[in-house]
Amino acid sequence: MKLTLLGTGNVQAAPLYGCDCIACKRAQKNPSLSRQLSSAVLEVNGKCLLIDANHPQLQSRFPANSIDAILLTHYHMDHVQALFDLRWGIADPIPIYQPNDPNGCDDLFKHPGILDFQQANKAYSRFQLADIEIMPLSLNHSKPTLGYLFSSAQGQIAYLTDTAGIPDPSWQQLLRHQPDYVVIDCSYSPLQHSPNHNNLYDVFEFAHAMPETQWVLSHIGHELDSFLHQYNGELPSNVQVGHDDMQLTLE
Amino acid sequence: MKLTLLGTGNVQAAPLYGCDCIACKRAQKNPSLSRQLSSAVLEVNGKCLLIDANHPQLQSRFPANSIDAILLTHYHMDHVQALFDLRWGIADPIPIYQPNDPNGCDDLFKHPGILDFQQANKAYSRFQLADIEIMPLSLNHSKPTLGYLFSSAQGQIAYLTDTAGIPDPSWQQLLRHQPDYVVIDCSYSPLQHSPNHNNLYDVFEFAHAMPETQWVLSHIGHELDSFLHQYNGELPSNVQVGHDDMQLTLE
Numbered sequence: 001m002k003l004t005l006l007g008t009g010n011v012q013a014a015p016l017y018g019c020d021c022i023a024c025k026r027a028q029k030n031p032s033l034s035r036q037l038s039s040a041v042l043e044v045n046g047k048c049l050l051i052d053a054n055h056p057q058l059q060s061r062f063p064a065n066s067i068d069a070i071l072l073t074h075y076h077m078d079h080v081q082a083l084f085d086l087r088w089g090i091a092d093p094i095p096i097y098q099p100n101d102p103n104g105c106d107d108l109f110k111h112p113g114i115l116d117f118q119q120a121n122k123a124y125s126r127f128q129l130a131d132i133e134i135m136p137l138s139l140n141h142s143k144p145t146l147g148y149l150f151s152s153a154q155g156q157i158a159y160l161t162d163t164a165g166i167p168d169p170s171w172q173q174l175l176r177h178q179p180d181y182v183v184i185d186c187s188y189s190p191l192q193h194s195p196n197h198n199n200l201y202d203v204f205e206f207a208h209a210m211p212e213t214q215w216v217l218s219h220i221g222h223e224l225d226s227f228l229h230q231y232n233g234e235l236p237s238n239v240q241v242g243h244d245d246m247q248l249t250l251e
Numbered sequence: 252m253k254l255t256l257l258g259t260g261n262v263q264a265a266p267l268y269g270c271d272c273i274a275c276k277r278a279q280k281n282p283s284l285s286r287q288l289s290s291a292v293l294e295v296n297g298k299c300l301l302i303d304a305n306h307p308q309l310q311s312r313f314p315a316n317s318i319d320a321i322l323l324t325h326y327h328m329d330h331v332q333a334l335f336d337l338r339w340g341i342a343d344p345i346p347i348y349q350p351n352d353p354n355g356c357d358d359l360f361k362h363p364g365i366l367d368f369q370q371a372n373k374a375y376s377r378f379q380l381a382d383i384e385i386m387p388l389s390l391n392h393s394k395p396t397l398g399y400l401f402s403s404a405q406g407q408i409a410y411l412t413d414t415a416g417i418p419d420p421s422w423q424q425l426l427r428h429q430p431d432y433v434v435i436d437c438s439y440s441p442l443q444h445s446p447n448h449n450n451l452y453d454v455f456e457f458a459h460a461m462p463e464t465q466w467v468l469s470h471i472g473h474e475l476d477s478f479l480h481q482y483n484g485e486l487p488s489n490v491q492v493g494h495d496d497m498q499l500t501l502e
Contacts, residue, residue, distance in 0.1 A: 018315025
Protein backbone atom coordinates (compact mmCIF):
# COMPACT_ATOMS: atom_id res chain seq x y z
CA MET A 1 0.00 0.00 0.00
CA LYS A 2 1.53 3.31 -1.11
CA LEU A 3 0.15 6.77 -0.45
CA THR A 4 1.64 9.56 -2.57
CA LEU A 5 0.95 13.14 -1.57
CA LEU A 6 0.13 14.87 -4.86
CA GLY A 7 -0.08 18.23 -3.12
CA THR A 8 0.53 19.46 0.42
CA GLY A 9 -0.52 23.11 0.29
CA ASN A 10 -3.51 24.86 1.77
CA VAL A 11 -5.85 27.02 -0.28
CA GLN A 12 -3.04 29.60 -0.64
CA ALA A 13 -0.60 26.91 -1.84
CA ALA A 14 2.93 28.38 -2.11
CA PRO A 15 4.08 30.34 -3.98
CA LEU A 16 1.04 32.51 -3.36
CA TYR A 17 0.23 35.04 -6.12
CA GLY A 18 2.02 38.30 -5.34
CA CYS A 19 3.48 37.17 -2.02
CA ASP A 20 7.10 37.93 -1.13
CA CYS A 21 7.36 36.09 2.18
CA ILE A 22 10.36 33.81 2.71
CA ALA A 23 8.44 30.64 1.86
CA CYS A 24 6.93 32.04 -1.33
CA LYS A 25 10.23 33.52 -2.53
CA ARG A 26 11.98 30.17 -1.94
CA ALA A 27 9.19 28.29 -3.75
CA GLN A 28 9.44 30.68 -6.72
CA LYS A 29 13.19 30.07 -7.01
CA ASN A 30 13.02 26.33 -6.35
CA PRO A 31 9.87 24.63 -7.65
CA SER A 32 10.59 21.55 -5.52
CA LEU A 33 9.66 23.72 -2.53
CA SER A 34 6.31 24.75 -4.01
CA ARG A 35 3.10 23.12 -2.84
CA GLN A 36 0.11 22.23 -4.93
CA LEU A 37 -3.31 22.09 -3.30
CA SER A 38 -3.64 19.10 -0.97
CA SER A 39 -4.60 15.78 -2.50
CA ALA A 40 -3.18 12.27 -2.65
CA VAL A 41 -3.31 8.95 -4.45
CA LEU A 42 -3.44 5.55 -2.75
CA GLU A 43 -2.10 2.67 -4.81
CA VAL A 44 -3.04 -0.71 -3.40
CA ASN A 45 -3.59 -4.17 -4.87
CA GLY A 46 -3.15 -2.80 -8.38
CA LYS A 47 -5.86 -0.17 -7.90
CA CYS A 48 -5.59 3.61 -7.93
CA LEU A 49 -7.71 5.62 -5.49
CA LEU A 50 -7.51 9.41 -5.63
CA ILE A 51 -8.20 11.40 -2.48
CA ASP A 52 -9.64 14.73 -3.65
CA ALA A 53 -9.26 16.04 -7.19
CA ASN A 54 -7.45 19.32 -7.65
CA HIS A 55 -4.07 18.60 -9.21
CA PRO A 56 -3.35 20.83 -12.24
CA GLN A 57 -1.87 17.87 -14.17
CA LEU A 58 -4.46 15.34 -13.00
CA GLN A 59 -5.54 14.39 -16.52
CA SER A 60 -2.04 13.75 -17.87
CA ARG A 61 -0.86 12.07 -14.67
CA PHE A 62 -3.87 9.74 -14.55
CA PRO A 63 -4.89 8.84 -18.12
CA ALA A 64 -8.43 7.74 -18.94
CA ASN A 65 -9.52 4.54 -17.15
CA SER A 66 -6.54 4.56 -14.76
CA ILE A 67 -8.53 6.00 -11.81
CA ASP A 68 -10.53 3.31 -10.00
CA ALA A 69 -12.29 5.69 -7.61
CA ILE A 70 -12.08 9.16 -6.09
CA LEU A 71 -12.70 9.71 -2.38
CA LEU A 72 -13.64 13.28 -1.57
CA THR A 73 -12.96 14.84 1.81
CA HIS A 74 -15.36 17.73 1.20
CA TYR A 75 -16.80 20.05 -1.43
CA HIS A 76 -14.67 23.16 -1.04
CA MET A 77 -13.43 24.26 -4.47
CA ASP A 78 -9.76 23.81 -3.65
CA HIS A 79 -10.41 20.07 -3.15
CA VAL A 80 -12.67 19.32 -6.13
CA GLN A 81 -11.76 21.81 -8.85
CA ALA A 82 -10.28 19.21 -11.23
CA LEU A 83 -13.63 17.40 -11.39
CA PHE A 84 -15.13 20.20 -13.48
CA ASP A 85 -12.93 19.38 -16.48
CA LEU A 86 -12.58 15.66 -15.78
CA ARG A 87 -16.33 15.05 -15.93
CA TRP A 88 -16.56 15.73 -19.67
CA GLY A 89 -13.94 13.11 -20.55
CA ILE A 90 -14.57 9.96 -22.58
CA ALA A 91 -13.84 7.14 -20.17
CA ASP A 92 -15.50 4.57 -17.94
CA PRO A 93 -17.56 6.09 -15.12
CA ILE A 94 -15.45 6.97 -12.07
CA PRO A 95 -17.08 6.12 -8.72
CA ILE A 96 -16.98 9.15 -6.41
CA TYR A 97 -17.16 8.50 -2.65
CA GLN A 98 -18.22 11.58 -0.79
CA PRO A 99 -19.41 13.15 2.46
CA ASN A 100 -23.09 13.93 2.93
CA ASP A 101 -23.30 17.42 1.43
CA PRO A 102 -26.48 17.77 -0.66
CA ASN A 103 -25.23 20.91 -2.40
CA GLY A 104 -21.93 19.49 -3.55
CA CYS A 105 -20.05 22.19 -5.43
CA ASP A 106 -21.60 24.37 -8.12
CA ASP A 107 -23.24 22.19 -10.81
CA LEU A 108 -21.35 18.91 -10.32
CA PHE A 109 -24.48 16.98 -9.32
CA LYS A 110 -26.52 18.57 -12.13
CA HIS A 111 -23.97 17.72 -14.81
CA PRO A 112 -21.94 14.75 -13.51
CA GLY A 113 -20.64 13.51 -16.89
CA ILE A 114 -18.47 10.46 -16.17
CA LEU A 115 -18.50 11.08 -12.41
CA ASP A 116 -20.55 8.35 -10.74
CA PHE A 117 -21.50 9.85 -7.38
CA GLN A 118 -22.08 7.12 -4.80
CA GLN A 119 -24.46 7.32 -1.87
CA ALA A 120 -22.88 9.55 0.77
CA ASN A 121 -20.41 7.90 3.12
CA LYS A 122 -21.47 7.55 6.74
CA ALA A 123 -18.83 8.34 9.32
CA TYR A 124 -17.42 5.20 11.00
CA SER A 125 -19.33 2.94 8.58
CA ARG A 126 -16.65 0.80 6.90
CA PHE A 127 -16.64 -0.17 3.26
CA GLN A 128 -14.39 -2.25 1.01
CA LEU A 129 -12.55 -0.89 -2.01
CA ALA A 130 -9.53 -2.33 -3.82
CA ASP A 131 -9.61 -5.23 -1.34
CA ILE A 132 -8.90 -3.00 1.63
CA GLU A 133 -11.13 -1.62 4.36
CA ILE A 134 -11.89 2.08 4.43
CA MET A 135 -13.45 3.88 7.38
CA PRO A 136 -14.67 7.47 6.93
CA LEU A 137 -13.85 9.62 9.96
CA SER A 138 -15.80 12.75 10.83
CA LEU A 139 -13.77 15.98 10.92
CA ASN A 140 -14.31 19.57 12.18
CA HIS A 141 -14.60 21.96 9.25
CA SER A 142 -16.87 24.63 7.77
CA LYS A 143 -18.41 22.09 5.37
CA PRO A 144 -19.36 18.43 5.97
CA THR A 145 -15.93 16.81 5.87
CA LEU A 146 -14.56 13.28 6.18
CA GLY A 147 -11.11 11.86 6.65
CA TYR A 148 -10.36 8.27 5.66
CA LEU A 149 -8.62 5.43 7.52
CA PHE A 150 -7.20 2.82 5.13
CA SER A 151 -6.53 -0.65 6.58
CA SER A 152 -4.70 -3.32 4.60
CA ALA A 153 -2.71 -6.41 5.54
CA GLN A 154 0.41 -4.21 5.34
CA GLY A 155 -0.78 -1.63 7.86
CA GLN A 156 -2.93 1.44 8.25
CA ILE A 157 -2.83 5.02 7.01
CA ALA A 158 -5.23 7.83 7.93
CA TYR A 159 -5.71 10.94 5.77
CA LEU A 160 -7.24 13.84 7.71
CA THR A 161 -7.71 17.16 5.89
CA ASP A 162 -9.41 19.62 6.46
CA THR A 163 -9.99 19.81 10.19
CA ALA A 164 -9.56 21.85 13.37
CA GLY A 165 -8.72 19.33 16.06
CA ILE A 166 -9.93 15.76 15.69
CA PRO A 167 -13.50 15.00 16.87
CA ASP A 168 -13.50 12.60 19.82
CA PRO A 169 -15.19 9.65 18.04
CA SER A 170 -12.59 9.92 15.26
CA TRP A 171 -9.79 10.21 17.83
CA GLN A 172 -11.08 7.04 19.55
CA GLN A 173 -10.92 5.18 16.22
CA LEU A 174 -7.34 6.35 15.72
CA LEU A 175 -6.41 5.23 19.25
CA ARG A 176 -7.99 1.85 18.61
CA HIS A 177 -6.33 1.33 15.22
CA GLN A 178 -2.95 3.01 15.89
CA PRO A 179 -2.26 3.80 12.19
CA ASP A 180 1.31 3.65 10.93
CA TYR A 181 0.86 7.10 9.39
CA VAL A 182 -1.60 9.96 9.85
CA VAL A 183 -1.52 12.65 7.18
CA ILE A 184 -2.87 15.61 9.13
CA ASP A 185 -4.14 19.11 8.34
CA CYS A 186 -1.49 21.52 9.64
CA SER A 187 -2.37 24.72 7.83
CA TYR A 188 -1.03 27.26 10.23
CA SER A 189 1.93 28.43 12.27
CA PRO A 190 1.59 28.42 16.08
CA LEU A 191 0.75 32.14 15.87
CA GLN A 192 -2.42 31.44 13.89
CA HIS A 193 -5.70 30.04 15.19
CA SER A 194 -8.72 28.99 13.15
CA PRO A 195 -12.01 27.19 13.72
CA ASN A 196 -11.35 25.20 10.52
CA HIS A 197 -7.71 24.12 10.54
CA ASN A 198 -4.94 22.97 12.88
CA ASN A 199 -1.74 24.80 13.66
CA LEU A 200 1.66 23.26 14.36
CA TYR A 201 1.22 23.04 18.12
CA ASP A 202 -2.17 21.31 17.72
CA VAL A 203 -0.39 18.59 15.74
CA PHE A 204 2.42 18.37 18.31
CA GLU A 205 -0.28 17.50 20.87
CA PHE A 206 -1.75 14.75 18.68
CA ALA A 207 1.72 13.34 18.09
CA HIS A 208 2.51 13.41 21.80
CA ALA A 209 -0.74 11.58 22.60
CA MET A 210 -0.18 8.91 19.91
CA PRO A 211 3.58 8.44 19.86
CA GLU A 212 3.76 5.21 17.85
CA THR A 213 2.20 6.86 14.80
CA GLN A 214 4.13 8.95 12.25
CA TRP A 215 2.31 12.26 11.83
CA VAL A 216 2.82 13.81 8.40
CA LEU A 217 1.94 17.49 8.04
CA SER A 218 -0.08 18.47 4.99
CA HIS A 219 -2.44 21.28 3.87
CA ILE A 220 0.43 23.61 4.80
CA GLY A 221 0.11 27.38 4.41
CA HIS A 222 2.91 29.72 3.40
CA GLU A 223 3.00 31.27 6.86
CA LEU A 224 3.75 27.88 8.40
CA ASP A 225 6.47 27.25 5.80
CA SER A 226 7.98 30.63 6.67
CA PHE A 227 7.78 29.76 10.37
CA LEU A 228 9.40 26.34 9.82
CA HIS A 229 12.21 27.93 7.79
CA GLN A 230 13.15 30.05 10.81
CA TYR A 231 12.23 27.53 13.49
CA ASN A 232 15.12 26.67 15.80
CA GLY A 233 13.42 23.90 17.76
CA GLU A 234 13.36 20.23 16.82
CA LEU A 235 10.21 18.59 15.59
CA PRO A 236 8.97 15.64 17.66
CA SER A 237 10.57 12.45 16.34
CA ASN A 238 7.20 11.17 15.06
CA VAL A 239 6.35 14.38 13.14
CA GLN A 240 7.41 14.91 9.52
CA VAL A 241 6.76 17.89 7.28
CA GLY A 242 5.03 16.56 4.16
CA HIS A 243 6.07 17.63 0.68
CA ASP A 244 4.61 17.19 -2.79
CA ASP A 245 5.27 13.72 -4.24
CA MET A 246 6.21 12.33 -0.81
CA GLN A 247 5.51 8.59 -0.68
CA LEU A 248 4.38 6.69 2.40
CA THR A 249 4.82 2.98 1.76
CA LEU A 250 3.73 -0.02 3.81
CA GLU A 251 4.98 -3.42 2.63
CA MET B 252 -5.50 47.91 -29.34
CA LYS B 253 -4.50 44.25 -29.32
CA LEU B 254 -6.74 41.30 -28.44
CA THR B 255 -4.92 38.04 -27.74
CA LEU B 256 -6.96 34.85 -27.59
CA LEU B 257 -5.58 33.04 -24.54
CA GLY B 258 -7.79 30.03 -25.25
CA THR B 259 -10.20 29.08 -28.01
CA GLY B 260 -11.69 25.79 -26.79
CA ASN B 261 -15.14 24.98 -25.53
CA VAL B 262 -15.77 23.26 -22.21
CA GLN B 263 -14.28 20.05 -23.69
CA ALA B 264 -11.18 21.92 -24.87
CA ALA B 265 -9.00 19.63 -27.01
CA PRO B 266 -7.39 17.26 -26.33
CA LEU B 267 -10.36 15.96 -24.39
CA TYR B 268 -9.57 13.44 -21.62
CA GLY B 269 -9.71 9.94 -23.11
CA CYS B 270 -10.85 11.03 -26.58
CA ASP B 271 -9.25 9.50 -29.68
CA CYS B 272 -10.98 11.56 -32.37
CA ILE B 273 -8.83 13.08 -35.10
CA ALA B 274 -8.72 16.52 -33.48
CA CYS B 275 -7.80 15.20 -30.04
CA LYS B 276 -5.12 12.85 -31.38
CA ARG B 277 -3.56 15.69 -33.38
CA ALA B 278 -3.67 18.00 -30.35
CA GLN B 279 -1.99 15.34 -28.20
CA LYS B 280 0.85 14.99 -30.70
CA ASN B 281 1.18 18.69 -31.45
CA PRO B 282 0.45 20.97 -28.48
CA SER B 283 0.17 23.98 -30.81
CA LEU B 284 -3.12 22.43 -32.00
CA SER B 285 -4.52 22.10 -28.48
CA ARG B 286 -7.09 24.57 -27.19
CA GLN B 287 -7.35 25.96 -23.68
CA LEU B 288 -10.75 27.08 -22.43
CA SER B 289 -11.88 30.29 -24.12
CA SER B 290 -10.62 33.56 -22.72
CA ALA B 291 -8.71 36.59 -23.99
CA VAL B 292 -6.71 39.63 -22.99
CA LEU B 293 -7.18 43.12 -24.43
CA GLU B 294 -4.12 45.35 -24.25
CA VAL B 295 -4.92 48.98 -24.90
CA ASN B 296 -3.42 52.31 -23.84
CA GLY B 297 -0.95 50.50 -21.57
CA LYS B 298 -3.73 48.68 -19.70
CA CYS B 299 -4.45 44.97 -19.49
CA LEU B 300 -8.07 43.81 -19.47
CA LEU B 301 -8.77 40.09 -19.14
CA ILE B 302 -11.94 38.65 -20.62
CA ASP B 303 -12.89 35.67 -18.44
CA ALA B 304 -10.45 33.95 -16.12
CA ASN B 305 -9.72 30.30 -16.75
CA HIS B 306 -6.20 30.02 -18.14
CA PRO B 307 -4.13 27.38 -16.31
CA GLN B 308 -1.06 29.66 -16.29
CA LEU B 309 -2.98 32.85 -15.56
CA GLN B 310 -0.97 33.67 -12.42
CA SER B 311 2.46 33.28 -14.03
CA ARG B 312 1.39 34.96 -17.27
CA PHE B 313 -0.13 37.95 -15.47
CA PRO B 314 1.95 38.69 -12.35
CA ALA B 315 0.46 40.53 -9.37
CA ASN B 316 -0.76 44.06 -10.18
CA SER B 317 -0.47 43.57 -13.96
CA ILE B 318 -4.23 42.98 -14.45
CA ASP B 319 -6.18 46.24 -14.59
CA ALA B 320 -9.62 44.62 -14.74
CA ILE B 321 -11.41 41.38 -15.58
CA LEU B 322 -14.57 41.40 -17.69
CA LEU B 323 -16.65 38.27 -17.22
CA THR B 324 -18.98 36.96 -19.89
CA HIS B 325 -20.83 34.68 -17.46
CA TYR B 326 -20.49 32.53 -14.37
CA HIS B 327 -20.11 29.03 -15.83
CA MET B 328 -17.13 27.32 -14.21
CA ASP B 329 -15.17 26.96 -17.43
CA HIS B 330 -15.05 30.76 -17.70
CA VAL B 331 -14.25 31.74 -14.11
CA GLN B 332 -12.32 28.84 -12.59
CA ALA B 333 -9.03 30.72 -12.26
CA LEU B 334 -10.70 33.27 -9.96
CA PHE B 335 -10.88 30.71 -7.14
CA ASP B 336 -7.10 30.65 -6.68
CA LEU B 337 -6.46 34.23 -7.81
CA ARG B 338 -8.71 35.71 -5.12
CA TRP B 339 -6.34 34.72 -2.27
CA GLY B 340 -3.34 36.52 -3.77
CA ILE B 341 -1.55 39.51 -2.27
CA ALA B 342 -2.11 42.30 -4.77
CA ASP B 343 -4.16 45.41 -5.40
CA PRO B 344 -7.89 44.75 -5.73
CA ILE B 345 -8.86 43.69 -9.26
CA PRO B 346 -12.12 45.26 -10.53
CA ILE B 347 -14.42 42.55 -11.89
CA TYR B 348 -17.03 43.61 -14.45
CA GLN B 349 -19.84 41.09 -14.69
CA PRO B 350 -23.30 40.21 -15.95
CA ASN B 351 -26.25 40.40 -13.57
CA ASP B 352 -26.17 36.92 -12.02
CA PRO B 353 -26.87 37.14 -8.28
CA ASN B 354 -25.59 33.62 -7.61
CA GLY B 355 -22.25 34.09 -9.31
CA CYS B 356 -20.32 30.83 -9.06
CA ASP B 357 -19.97 28.80 -5.86
CA ASP B 358 -18.62 31.04 -3.04
CA LEU B 359 -16.92 33.79 -5.07
CA PHE B 360 -19.22 36.51 -3.74
CA LYS B 361 -18.98 35.21 -0.15
CA HIS B 362 -15.18 35.12 -0.19
CA PRO B 363 -14.04 37.61 -2.85
CA GLY B 364 -10.47 38.14 -1.54
CA ILE B 365 -8.80 40.63 -3.90
CA LEU B 366 -11.65 40.43 -6.44
CA ASP B 367 -13.52 43.74 -6.44
CA PHE B 368 -16.91 42.87 -7.93
CA GLN B 369 -18.44 45.91 -9.61
CA GLN B 370 -22.13 46.61 -9.94
CA ALA B 371 -23.50 44.35 -12.67
CA ASN B 372 -23.13 45.60 -16.23
CA LYS B 373 -26.31 46.56 -18.04
CA ALA B 374 -26.59 45.41 -21.63
CA TYR B 375 -26.08 48.29 -24.12
CA SER B 376 -25.08 50.69 -21.32
CA ARG B 377 -21.60 51.92 -22.27
CA PHE B 378 -18.76 52.48 -19.83
CA GLN B 379 -15.18 53.68 -20.07
CA LEU B 380 -12.16 51.62 -19.13
CA ALA B 381 -8.53 52.07 -20.18
CA ASP B 382 -9.63 55.17 -22.14
CA ILE B 383 -11.80 53.14 -24.49
CA GLU B 384 -15.55 52.65 -24.67
CA ILE B 385 -17.02 49.28 -23.79
CA MET B 386 -20.56 48.22 -24.56
CA PRO B 387 -21.94 45.02 -23.01
CA LEU B 388 -24.06 43.07 -25.48
CA SER B 389 -26.74 40.60 -24.38
CA LEU B 390 -26.24 37.01 -25.55
CA ASN B 391 -28.38 33.81 -25.67
CA HIS B 392 -27.07 31.26 -23.18
CA SER B 393 -28.17 29.09 -20.26
CA LYS B 394 -26.87 31.65 -17.77
CA PRO B 395 -27.02 35.46 -17.90
CA THR B 396 -24.28 36.19 -20.42
CA LEU B 397 -22.74 39.28 -21.97
CA GLY B 398 -20.45 39.88 -24.88
CA TYR B 399 -18.38 43.06 -25.11
CA LEU B 400 -17.85 45.57 -27.91
CA PHE B 401 -14.58 47.49 -27.52
CA SER B 402 -14.32 50.81 -29.35
CA SER B 403 -11.05 52.75 -29.56
CA ALA B 404 -9.66 55.35 -31.95
CA GLN B 405 -7.99 52.44 -33.80
CA GLY B 406 -11.18 50.52 -34.45
CA GLN B 407 -13.63 48.12 -32.87
CA ILE B 408 -13.56 44.50 -31.70
CA ALA B 409 -16.49 42.48 -30.37
CA TYR B 410 -16.02 39.37 -28.20
CA LEU B 411 -19.12 37.15 -28.17
CA THR B 412 -18.95 33.88 -26.20
CA ASP B 413 -21.09 31.98 -25.15
CA THR B 414 -24.16 32.32 -27.33
CA ALA B 415 -26.62 30.59 -29.64
CA GLY B 416 -27.36 33.08 -32.36
CA ILE B 417 -27.03 36.78 -31.63
CA PRO B 418 -30.04 38.51 -30.01
CA ASP B 419 -31.52 41.13 -32.30
CA PRO B 420 -30.68 44.21 -30.16
CA SER B 421 -27.06 43.02 -30.05
CA TRP B 422 -27.09 42.34 -33.78
CA GLN B 423 -28.39 45.86 -34.40
CA GLN B 424 -25.48 47.27 -32.38
CA LEU B 425 -23.04 45.22 -34.45
CA LEU B 426 -24.66 46.46 -37.68
CA ARG B 427 -24.41 50.03 -36.45
CA HIS B 428 -20.79 49.78 -35.33
CA GLN B 429 -19.43 47.39 -38.01
CA PRO B 430 -16.55 46.08 -35.87
CA ASP B 431 -13.25 45.22 -37.54
CA TYR B 432 -13.31 41.84 -35.77
CA VAL B 433 -15.96 39.75 -34.06
CA VAL B 434 -14.68 36.84 -31.98
CA ILE B 435 -17.66 34.52 -32.07
CA ASP B 436 -18.82 31.37 -30.26
CA CYS B 437 -18.57 28.55 -32.79
CA SER B 438 -18.64 25.47 -30.58
CA TYR B 439 -20.10 22.95 -32.96
CA SER B 440 -19.85 21.33 -36.34
CA PRO B 441 -22.78 21.81 -38.77
CA LEU B 442 -24.10 18.42 -37.65
CA GLN B 443 -24.62 19.65 -34.08
CA HIS B 444 -27.36 21.94 -32.81
CA SER B 445 -27.66 23.45 -29.35
CA PRO B 446 -29.80 26.06 -27.59
CA ASN B 447 -26.61 27.48 -26.04
CA HIS B 448 -23.96 27.63 -28.75
CA ASN B 449 -23.49 28.33 -32.46
CA ASN B 450 -22.37 25.86 -35.08
CA LEU B 451 -20.26 26.59 -38.14
CA TYR B 452 -23.14 27.31 -40.48
CA ASP B 453 -24.69 29.76 -37.99
CA VAL B 454 -21.46 31.74 -38.15
CA PHE B 455 -21.34 31.56 -41.94
CA GLU B 456 -24.73 33.30 -41.90
CA PHE B 457 -23.49 36.09 -39.62
CA ALA B 458 -20.42 36.52 -41.81
CA HIS B 459 -22.54 36.68 -44.95
CA ALA B 460 -24.81 39.31 -43.40
CA MET B 461 -21.90 41.44 -42.18
CA PRO B 462 -19.23 40.99 -44.86
CA GLU B 463 -16.91 43.86 -43.92
CA THR B 464 -16.19 42.32 -40.54
CA GLN B 465 -13.63 39.58 -39.92
CA TRP B 466 -15.34 36.76 -37.98
CA VAL B 467 -12.94 34.80 -35.79
CA LEU B 468 -14.18 31.42 -34.53
CA SER B 469 -13.61 30.66 -30.87
CA HIS B 470 -15.05 28.40 -28.13
CA ILE B 471 -14.38 25.56 -30.56
CA GLY B 472 -15.24 21.96 -29.66
CA HIS B 473 -13.23 18.91 -30.72
CA GLU B 474 -16.03 17.74 -33.03
CA LEU B 475 -15.78 21.00 -35.00
CA ASP B 476 -11.99 20.68 -35.16
CA SER B 477 -12.42 17.13 -36.52
CA PHE B 478 -14.96 18.42 -39.04
CA LEU B 479 -12.67 21.25 -40.16
CA HIS B 480 -9.76 18.83 -40.57
CA GLN B 481 -11.80 16.88 -43.12
CA TYR B 482 -13.68 19.84 -44.62
CA ASN B 483 -13.20 20.19 -48.35
CA GLY B 484 -15.04 23.48 -48.79
CA GLU B 485 -13.53 26.94 -48.48
CA LEU B 486 -14.31 29.16 -45.55
CA PRO B 487 -15.88 32.52 -46.44
CA SER B 488 -13.12 35.08 -46.96
CA ASN B 489 -14.14 36.97 -43.82
CA VAL B 490 -14.13 33.89 -41.55
CA GLN B 491 -10.98 32.75 -39.70
CA VAL B 492 -10.55 29.80 -37.37
CA GLY B 493 -9.14 31.17 -34.11
CA HIS B 494 -6.25 29.50 -32.31
CA ASP B 495 -4.66 29.91 -28.91
CA ASP B 496 -2.35 32.96 -28.71
CA MET B 497 -3.82 34.43 -31.93
CA GLN B 498 -3.46 38.21 -31.91
CA LEU B 499 -5.93 40.66 -33.42
CA THR B 500 -4.27 44.06 -33.69
CA LEU B 501 -5.73 47.43 -34.65
CA GLU B 502 -3.24 50.28 -35.07
